[in-house]
Amino acid sequence: MSNDTYVIRHVSVLGGDPADLVLRDGVIAEVTAPGAASAEGATEIDATGLVALPGLVDLHTHLREPGREDAETVETGSRAAAAGGFTAVFAMANTDPVADTAGTVEQVWRLGHEAGLVDVQPVGAVTLGLGGRQLAELGAMATSAAQVRVFSDDGRCVHDAVIMRRALEYVKAFDGVVAQHAQEPRLTEDAQMNEGPLSGVLGLRGWPAVAEEAIVARDVLLAEHVGSRLHVCHVSTAGSVEIIRAAKARGVDVTAEVTPHHLLLTEQLVTSYDPVYKVNPPLRSEADVAALRAALADGTIDAVATDHAPHPVEDKDCEWSAAAMGMLGLETALGVVAEAMVSTGLLDWAGVADRMSVRPARIGRLDGHGRPIAAGEPANLVLLDPTAPRTVDPAALQSRSHNTPYAGRTLPVSVVATFLRGRPTVLDGAVVGGAAVRA
Amino acid sequence: MSAARTPDDTRTVLDGAEITRALTRVAHEIVERAKGADDLVLLGIPTRGVFLARRIAERIRAIEDRDVPVGSLDITMYRDDLRRAPARALLPTEIPPGGIDDKVVVLVDDVLYSGRTIRAALDALNDIGRPRAVQLAVLVDRGHRELPIRADYVGKNIPTSKSEKVHVLVTEHDGADAVAISGHANEEDQ
Amino acid sequence: MKRHLLSAADLDRDDALLVLDTAAELAQITDRAVKKLPTLRGRTVVNLFFEDSTRTRISFEAAAKRLSADVINFSAKGSSVSKGESLKDTALTLEAMGADAVVIRHSSSGAPHRLAHSGWIQGSVVNAGDGTHEHPTQSLLDAFTMRRHLAGGKGDLEGRRVTIVGDVLHSRVARSNVLLLATLGAEVTLVAPPTLLPVGVETWPCATSYDLDAHLKHTDAVMMLRVQRERMNAAFFPSEREYSRRYGLDARRMAQLPDHAIVMHPGPMNRGMEIAAEVADAPRSVIVEQVANGVSVRMAVLYLLLGGANLGDGTEA
Numbered sequence A: 001m002s003n004d005t006y007v008i009r010h011v012s013v014l015g016g017d018p019a020d021l022v023l024r025d026g027v028i029a030e031v032t033a034p035g036a037a038s039a040e041g042a043t044e045i046d047a048t049g050l051v052a053l054p055g056l057v058d059l060h061t062h063l064r065e066p067g068r069e070d071a072e073t074v075e076t077g078s079r080a081a082a083a084g085g086f087t088a089v090f091a092m093a094n095t096d097p098v099a100d101t102a103g104t105v106e107q108v109w110r111l112g113h114e115a116g117l118v119d120v121q122p123v124g125a126v127t128l129g130l131g132g133r134q135l136a137e138l139g140a141m142a143t144s145a146a147q148v149r150v151f152s153d154d155g156r157c158v159h160d161a162v163i164m165r166r167a168l169e170y171v172k173a174f175d176g177v178v179a180q181h182a183q184e185p186r187l188t189e190d191a192q193m194n195e196g197p198l199s200g201v202l203g204l205r206g207w208p209a210v211a212e213e214a215i216v217a218r219d220v221l222l223a224e225h226v227g228s229r230l231h232v233c234h235v236s237t238a239g240s241v242e243i244i245r246a247a248k249a250r251g252v253d254v255t256a257e258v259t260p261h262h263l264l265l266t267e268q269l270v271t272s273y274d275p276v277y278k279v280n281p282p283l284r285s286e287a288d289v290a291a292l293r294a295a296l297a298d299g300t301i302d303a304v305a306t307d308h309a310p311h312p313v314e315d316k317d318c319e320w321s322a323a324a325m326g327m328l329g330l331e332t333a334l335g336v337v338a339e340a341m342v343s344t345g346l347l348d349w350a351g352v353a354d355r356m357s358v359r360p361a362r363i364g365r366l367d368g369h370g371r372p373i374a375a376g377e378p379a380n381l382v383l384l385d386p387t388a389p390r391t392v393d394p395a396a397l398q399s400r401s402h403n404t405p406y407a408g409r410t411l412p413v414s415v416v417a418t419f420l421r422g423r424p425t426v427l428d429g430a431v432v433g434g435a436a437v438r439a
Numbered sequence B: 001m002s003a004a005r006t007p008d009d010t011r012t013v014l015d016g017a018e019i020t021r022a023l024t025r026v027a028h029e030i031v032e033r034a035k036g037a038d039d040l041v042l043l044g045i046p047t048r049g050v051f052l053a054r055r056i057a058e059r060i061r062a063i064e065d066r067d068v069p070v071g072s073l074d075i076t077m078y079r080d081d082l083r084r085a086p087a088r089a090l091l092p093t094e095i096p097p098g099g100i101d102d103k104v105v106v107l108v109d110d111v112l113y114s115g116r117t118i119r120a121a122l123d124a125l126n127d128i129g130r131p132r133a134v135q136l137a138v139l140v141d142r143g144h145r146e147l148p149i150r151a152d153y154v155g156k157n158i159p160t161s162k163s164e165k166v167h168v169l170v171t172e173h174d175g176a177d178a179v180a181i182s183g184h185a186n187e188e189d190q
Numbered sequence C: 001m002k003r004h005l006l007s008a009a010d011l012d013r014d015d016a017l018l019v020l021d022t023a024a025e026l027a028q029i030t031d032r033a034v035k036k037l038p039t040l041r042g043r044t045v046v047n048l049f050f051e052d053s054t055r056t057r058i059s060f061e062a063a064a065k066r067l068s069a070d071v072i073n074f075s076a077k078g079s080s081v082s083k084g085e086s087l088k089d090t091a092l093t094l095e096a097m098g099a100d101a102v103v104i105r106h107s108s109s110g111a112p113h114r115l116a117h118s119g120w121i122q123g124s125v126v127n128a129g130d131g132t133h134e135h136p137t138q139s140l141l142d143a144f145t146m147r148r149h150l151a152g153g154k155g156d157l158e159g160r161r162v163t164i165v166g167d168v169l170h171s172r173v174a175r176s177n178v179l180l181l182a183t184l185g186a187e188v189t190l191v192a193p194p195t196l197l198p199v200g201v202e203t204w205p206c207a208t209s210y211d212l213d214a215h216l217k218h219t220d221a222v223m224m225l226r227v228q229r230e231r232m233n234a235a236f237f238p239s240e241r242e243y244s245r246r247y248g249l250d251a252r253r254m255a256q257l258p259d260h261a262i263v264m265h266p267g268p269m270n271r272g273m274e275i276a277a278e279v280a281d282a283p284r285s286v287i288v289e290q291v292a293n294g295v296s297v298r299m300a301v302l303y304l305l306l307g308g309a310n311l312g313d314g315t316e317a
């Protein structure tokens, strides 16, 4: 643990009245009236006008290591996460090799630890090789050093109803959750974009909403039937929202996430045929975006998760159908949520903290994150400037890849500082430290 | 070379009666030079050259009591300035049924200026057939040739500066007959 | 005219009529001894075909050559491209060659759009068929053919009734035809089994029907689309026999057409599937003429796109 002490002065905690925060020994040592904290031996940070939130937690990040280090590594992805205000990310299992053994998840966990910028919490695959046929050793991953609690075949759907049922049942033994990428495979063969009038005009194979909703409906019923916990990844349609809302009303233990891009962008962008807008699930209609925002605001959707999906230039600088699916998200998530939810009055900063930190940490059973900003709590924090818009420059991103759909777009807030257990990982908007910050 | 409307700073250099006299004189010269040959074909260059060609043909009929075949020759696809100017709609090319092979073709245009239009017309003719001879009749020769081309029959020579514009109006297309000049003669060659 | 021809929607009514009128003048040249015009001398037209289509490539090649352009045929299929050389690399090569126009055929919808707007090349892009998206020059030659037979070769197609039959879902010809024919005032009806009509077709500027027999009596032109037999395997229809019975044009159905009506097909035909051999070869079939008109229409397109004013960065020419 570090001996450094930080005094953050005049910061608005969750958008409320200003206060001073004293960070020492990895925890928030004191919360005092503004200007009241003693600065002796401490580094002072004037945070007048800044908002403090608990460090953000991303349930859905593709760090690409091992296997596609040309797109992203645990280290570069950690830098991107810190720059975006995150203190913990869940690293998806669709690497090469797939994270379907205790050995692989421990490797990812260890790489995250070495990078030292965010807590990298591996997600384990549900089935061997994401093959959808045989369960991976879920228990071994749960009891490994990585202590995996979230299991997902993300990128693929666990479409076999029996396998899904067994997975839901099995993870109860160690309080795990199955995070489902809901995509009926036969209805989405070679699908290129949201199915609707626009896909018909553009001549691109459609990805119908029903292919998501059919799986969400089935999984909700399965979870209800076996009394298990289900998490739905990247909900993208108004119909899925309705199914989840109804299930929650019945008491089903289901949680759901939405990506920043599904809160802001629509399928109209596909008319450019620019593959930077190609993503899975696809960008949907205006009406879907409105339903997703409303669901995030009323808590039907629990969390924002980035689905950060780095791809090298050659996988995007090509014709639409040949391009890879996915877009960057970590470094723009907070700005996008601010634009889609805060500027519109749908969420206040406390609500953002709940959806981007508290609830995702709880879903992933990450005890040290998503905690209140109070004395004695872990000093995982992000300071943002709500009055400093930032224009997205792909070349200036920390990620190894540049496939952001927001290039040139101005987002309303910027991340000023991020603290991981009391040590800054970002100061004045720049990533600092790294390996040296290790606890 | 074309304008349906005459701007305010325009001065008329030929009125309707003068145009009629000029075309009659050109018709006489064509007949005289043809020495009674019956293989004349008049090809007007669209748009106004076609109407002028028809009028000349009428006068030849009045003089000699015989019909001269009249057609039109569009030169758009033979222009040499496609890189610099927008693509234009094509205008009709109508070759009279007897064709042009071994005929004396008289090209008819409203204004002779740089000579590039006539160069293009000669190229176009070359792709259509092989006349015995090609002659050129114009209503107005305004000078400033850029190619070694001259007219065989000229309605009127009108010295101009390059900054001026020559407007030819014909009743069939513009509702009145007139030749007018607009612009300033003192802005020579800028 | 815009600088590129990527979609039939790029043409407003005036543009479309300009292309058709220009093509009509150029068609006369086909009848004379010297078929060549000097118009595009010194300009380079590249035929970039990522997908086999000998007929379309030859048509564009003839069009470019009759305008005296230098033609480079870049058949990407079976060359390095299919082994992973990207559209971008190919485009950069063409740019280095100084292509004034790139005629592109690609199996991926939107590839011409990508080529035109990515900044990889400067020249004009002509879509010669992209995936299941569009084939605008095919729709122009179809409109040209209809205008000749149904509108005296002049003006638009106001009030003419066109029935397009078959696999609309996968047809770039149908998409471009619906857009262009609507621009020209024709009344288009798409006839297909429900499985072969795209989602959202009700938003297109046309009518739809599942019943071919109900429409033939009120049709000035019927266009039969190619139906690939493999579609049967994806359950779009139960069998070839059922398809051709319900949606094929045979002699009995042809007899219901008004006397002046014409039969069209963009080719290549599946004789016995969507069209009976005796219909394809009937006097009212204009299928062979469609091919000839293709050259004139493509000459018009190349001429109008390569007019000089489009050389800047503006989009209007």
Ligand SMILES: [Zn+2]
Pocket: A154, A155, A156, A181, A233, A234, A280, A281
């Ligand atoms: Zn996914």
